[in-house]
Amino acid sequence: MRLFASLLCALLLSVAPAFSQTQLAATPPMGWNSWNHFAAHVTDADVRSAADALVSTGMRDAGYVYVNVDDTWQGKRDAQGVLHPNERFPDMKALGDYIHSKGLKFGIYSGPGEKTCGGYAGSLGHEEQDAKMYASWGVDFLKYDLCSFQDNMHKAQAEHPNDPNAANNLMIAAYRKMGDALKATGRPIVYSLCQYGVDQPWKWGPGLGANMWRTTDDIDDSYGRMIAIGFSQAGLSKYAGPGHWNDPDMLEIGNGKMTADEYKTHMSLWVILAAPLLAGNDLSTMTEADKSLLMNKDAIAIDQDSLGKQGDRLYESGDLDVWTKPLSGGRVAVGLFNRSWSVREVSVDLGQIGFPNGGSVRDVWEKKDLGHRSGVVVETLPKHGAALLIVGK
Template sequence: MVIITFSLLSLLLLFINPLPISSLNNGLALTPPMGWSTWNVFRCDYSEVDLMEMADILVSSGMLSAGYKYLNIDDCWEASYRDPISGMLKYNETKFPHGMLALSDYIHSKGLLFGIYSSSGERTCQEYPGSWQHEFLDAALFSSWNIDFLKLDCCYQDNIKDRATAYISWSKALSIQNRSIVFSCDTDELILNENNLEFPFQWAPEYCNMARISWDINDEWKSTLSITDRAANIYYASRPGYWNDLDILTVGLGEQTIEEYTSQFSLWAIMSSPLIAGNDLRKMTKEITNILTNEEIIAINQDKLGRSGNMIRRALDGSYEVWAKPIYYENMSLIYDINNTPRFSPLPFHAVVLLNRLNITANITLEFNDLFDHRLSPHPPTPIWTVSIRDLWLHQDLGRFVETWKAINVPVHGVRMVTVLLLNATNPHR
């Protein structure tokens, strides 16, 4: 057996990028955006004082250090009308007596970035002025406020073509500003319309840095599973510059178990979803902090190879799933047989999530051939794989394993999340 080693990222991309899907080329969101949003905690009841407090806590809690750099305000910051002379959006002066630019300056002074909300329709979802036919005017306004992130909803539009057109117009409007603004397309209403035959993930990558791929999330386990099931079918769309958005994290909202929150965070991470937290930072427990700031899990989400994980195995009865994501590794091996012919070209380093969907604990086996399958028909036979495994929640190296590894007693609705590094592949007949 001859082993040839490469350390080229482009070579890795060659093996896992079979679908030439373009993404928005604005130089932003080369890894999934991370931040915090007001919606789950405040809905419409917030002011500049609340946002300044959240900015302070993002820093003091370690969230910023962990990567959560965007502080995003959602709907309800607006006044109830546009300026009658200029046509510009106005902010609510009662909520923001010092103005939006002053708030932006405060957020930036903390080392954070500032995100804002609008809707592509004539009204926002909460009945404030929307951006329909004001895209370029509003983009210039947001740029003047030093905005770094825009979430664009799609309420109050009846025509699907108009909705999609509005996102394209906004993308163009943002591209001509003198400020780099991540474009988050909240496209769930497009998905829900049963007559819509062209889903957002089919067109959004060219115009958006991230786009919703499912309906709004709720703080319940079945909602996590429903979104995960949908994401499994479209993982291929994500890549640097565009990411499938599985929606705001519900971790810490209080209606699920710690195991369920751990599972959600693991799944969002391995699927390369943007990680936008939505919990009350003022009441964040140590357990929730440990989930949201786990550096090893976040590193999988932010991996520079820039791929999304996908489901590689599911039990026939739906009781468990195995998800895998190729991870960048400095040394990639191409292993040749004795005739110097490539037998397989496996990516040697993967993150893996083993998910227990049952209401009882379960043992779940990882078959290494699922990760390193050479995709050749029965000749030659499958190699014997030797790997090393590290548990990312326990922060422990588990050792070397051959052919399979069994996760014992995976909790109810829980996961084991590990990295698997290929060490050796041998011919079983030699």
């Protein structure tokens, strides 16, 4: 009997995956994605250049390890249904090998529909086949975009008018199918749901093996859109944690249409939110200001903190916001935000965030310790500005 139990245990261990959902994304994934800057024009050379830049700039060592090819890499399927890349990507396995040779990870893009957002081949009806192909290429991350599958959802709802959940149930089943296919490959592949917050994916995403899910529609390189997305995350903190993260979309820092203070707000808010940090700029043209935001060690440490807690809004007063994020070691990150068009004072009462006797305060963007503070800490912020503090005992 003991021998049988030992053999059974060995068998179970042999078929169990060598990774868990939590281990795969214990902290929010960090890296680079091609879409925000290169969009539909991305090439193999652009991706290799981004991989090189992640290394040469120090971003890889700061934690940015995923190199993600977004939409428009796909070519046509052959008679056996195998999807081949287009002429801009002559050899995806070779591209993945190059990325891995730099100590980085390889990400790719598809969707549950027949077509992707850009009109390229999606994975509908080829989920298992595509997942096996991704694994053979050495893919480490899949962004799975709803887009054209919404047509299928509208059709399902029209065919079942008395079932208000028909469309959403079809969507969840489609995301589950790819999740199961990825798991069956045995390769640890981060599964990123890009479906714009439809039907509250933070409630059902973890059950599908997803590691992150979009909570909003697309971001763009504008202050108004960025804060609309970022501040709409209030109340979602309880749904995030190791292995499963809310995703308010990629970073626009370095793309040039916001001010330095607005980009500072962008980074401050995203790290408080424990958001995946996927840079979306041309890494070859980064300014020192871009680098100082993207690679600030304290800011990254807030995002990647081992406690695995997402921050949330402490209070809002007109155009002023205070957000906090619990950190390991009893510390608290505090984001102070001025959404107004003039210089304003924004304050936080340390007693209200767990420090009735005060605490040590570090200014993240100024890179300096402010010493022991008690009572109310006040920061004077420029229009659309932000301060990011770490408070400890």
